[in-house]
Amino acid sequence: MGRSQDPAWTKGTVALTAARERGDIDRKFQNDLTVTRSMIDRLGLEKELHGHMGCVNCLEWNYDGSILASASDDLHVILWDPYRYKELHKIATGHTGNIFSVKFVSNDTLATCAADGTVRVRTTAGASLLECSCHCGRVKRLAVPPDNPNLIWSAGEDGVVIQHDLRTSHRCNSVNTNVLVNLIKHLGRYAEAKCVAVNPRRPYQLAVGANDCYARLYDTRMIKLSRGHQTRVPTSQMLFERQNVLCSRAGHGDPDNDVPKAAVQYFAPGQYYS
Structure with missing residues (x-):
């Protein structure tokens, strides 16, 4: 006898459904009917x-779900036809460290961070559109607003969220004004x-997770871009600069x-702060 034909199982399901209709929803109800x-x-x-x-550290579908992108510690991105189980392109990204995030900027353009x-942003044909080393730590995640594929936001372990605009030329230097959020100044x-x-229904809303218990929700329309780190430096000096020079106003x-x-x-968890 299948479980759906088991009288005891059916009776229990009916009771749980009735509880939901009454608004009597608790953890037991959720656990019993989730799976x-x-x-x-x-x-x-x-x-x-x-x-x-x-x-394989990250996966991403393109906008119409016809292509799946996967990115790996092998420093490559592979584009797949998920319905024919076929590899379409294998892209050498140029990264020298493990890739943590891949995003479609358009159906033929990909952004990666590592x-x-x-x-880095490049086309599926291999043309490079952006190579940015403004972060001075591992870059963990990317976000692309659905209403403006020219913008890319990157979150790094150096404590900053950087805005990249593909409509403008870019050179990593001390005069760049491309930092959207500098968590060091607050955290x-x-x-x-x-x-x-990014909130797909309100693309100006950007959620940021950090190494504390808070999820931060920013209204990017109200933020003024600021300068970030001066230059990219070797690891030991980078750590010293971050903790002693660049962070004189930390917190x-x-x-x-x-x-x-x-x-x-x-x-x-259990709290909200405005």
Whole structure:
């Protein structure tokens, strides 16, 4: 007898459904109906796609779901036809460290970031559109607003979120004004930006995760871009600069009010801060 034909199982499901209708929803209800045995029995591995020579750290669908991109410790991005289980392109990114994030900027343009501290944008044909080394730490995540594929936001373990605009030429130097959020000024000198995500319905809203308990939600329309690190330097000097020179105001906020108080909301488990 299948479980759906088991009278006891059916009675229990009816009781849980009635509880939901009454608004009596608790953790037991969620646990009991989130995954059912019949659902598990229907799951199965459809196909394994082989092509990378290292850990696959990130996956991304293109906008219409026709192509799957995978990025790996082998420093390559592979584009797959997920319906024919076929490799379409294998792209050498130029990174020298593990790739942590891959994003479609358009159907034929990809952005990647990696442990080498760089953000790179290139076409599937191999043409380079951007090579940015403004971060001075591992770059963990990228975000692309759906209404403006010319913008890319990158979150790095150097504590900053950088805005990249593909419509303008870029050269990494001390005069760049491309930092959207500098967490060091608010969280302290050991701040690390771990992840970023754009609200697809309100693309001006950018969520940022860091090495603390808060999820920060920024209104990018209210933020003034600021300068970041002076130059990229060797690792030991970079650490000294970050902790002692570049962070003289660590934890004291933006001196020029680059991120107004009204531009950010803080969320933590069971709490909300405006």
